[in-house]
Amino acid sequence: MVQTSQTLAAHPLASTAARRWLALTALMFPVLLIAVDNTVLAFALPAISLALQPSGTELLWIVDVYALVLAGLLVPMGSLGDRFGRRRMLLIGATGFALVSAAAAFATSAGQLIAARALIGVFGSMIMPATLSLIRNIFADAAERRLAIAIWAAAYSGGAALGPLVGGALLEHFAWGSVFLLAVPALVPLLVLAPFLVPESRDAAPSPVDAPSILLVIAAATAVVYGVKELAHDGGAPAAVVLAVGLVAGWAFVRRQLRRGQPMLDVRLFRTPAFSAGLVTNLLSIFSLVGFVLFLSQHLQLVAGESPLRSGLLMLPGLGLTILTGLAAVRLAARFSAPTVMVAGLLLNALGYGTVLAFGRDGSLPTLLTGFAVVGAGVGLAETLSNDLIIASVPPAKAGAASAISETAYELGAVLGTAILGSVLGAAYRLNVVVPGGLPAEAAARARETLGGAVDAATLLPGPAAAGLVDSARHAFDSGVGVTAAIGAVLMLVAAAVVRRALVPRAR
Structure with missing residues (x-):
């Protein structure tokens, strides 16, 4: 993808420690958002x-479509940032993100909100690769870089903690x-400060724009995630066909990159054990966190x-632990090695x-909150070091590619956490809910x-019948807790085993 990069020496703004840390401060605003x-x-x-009264599928799409579009476009946008300037792409993305988010706040139908979320994903894909690759180019010193990435990860976790509160x-x-209008005040500081504090970073010899590769990577990411989501939700041959199409597109993309002299993405990076193990950690850590947040937030309210x-x-203690353990991970890694701390984090998730x-499994609130706090602590330990591992395991000239892939793992983890665990919960709900007679057909279908x-349909029923429907619905929702918890625990144990096998011998 990238063979050479402009050096920090070419950027006077990044020549002093104060400038570097001020630049990091400006970059934290989009990460928080x-x-x-x-x-x-x-x-x-x-x-x-x-x-908006969306169907169950529309509700999942409202959540999924943003990350789905984002995952498909991260690598292409990372490549365009290498060519046209990472700071430039960051500012374009931030402007569009803020404007479309403001429009999403006034959507009047589920379809409008899904479309707005998709467009927000387009602009978000310009933001995410730029932040981490800019940090890699701003902080050349390894110790400074690890601390900067720990702060970056803590900001990500801090945003997750602020989300429920705000x-x-x-x-x-x-x-x-109102939750979509948050984007405007969150991004204005970046748009004001970045032109003065963040040095532009681009590659002196970028790979040419490759339209077939862009189409293939978009097709692969979107079809695979959509296929997994639909298989988890309804099953059937159409979902399996879509998943197969995505896998074929992914295979074709890899083949094309291996044959090109200047690939859009150097897929040989995956041969590096540290790089691949870091990606597995990123994906599954976010999978565990987002899946838990999706369930717990609805359980608490409904x-x-x-x-x-x-x-x-x-939920604040669990999310706060993610920040604290993320910052502590740097010091713990210096004492016990980064792979050991990452494995410990994944085991905490499990x-x-x-x-x-x-x-x-009975929906006990103290138990659910305790489990969430333990998962939060594990995510903080694992994902902070995995990002540094990914960036440090590749040459500086390939930082843009590494950043884009790292962010793709984040977003795929978020999509799959919602799609798989959300679909399991939805299936359990539909199997166990008992809807009484006397409801209009449309309301009964929503119930x-x-x-x-x-809950909405219950307002159309008399007192005893309404209470019965709500009680049945609540028990049906919680009926999937055991299955989703088992899936999460097994995946975290598998991830811990993979990371230990790939990395712990390197730390001896």
């Missing part, structure tokens, strides 16, 4: 369900659209009956899900699809 966006939407889903406070007083703000406060599997739909 992306993280807030991932968790705040989960808190808004009950309100969106009541206001979202809860907004939803307590304003309509669901099952436990908590307000959005109180729900955010109840322990968190295992706690829910063993003690929380069979989602917990939010059942």
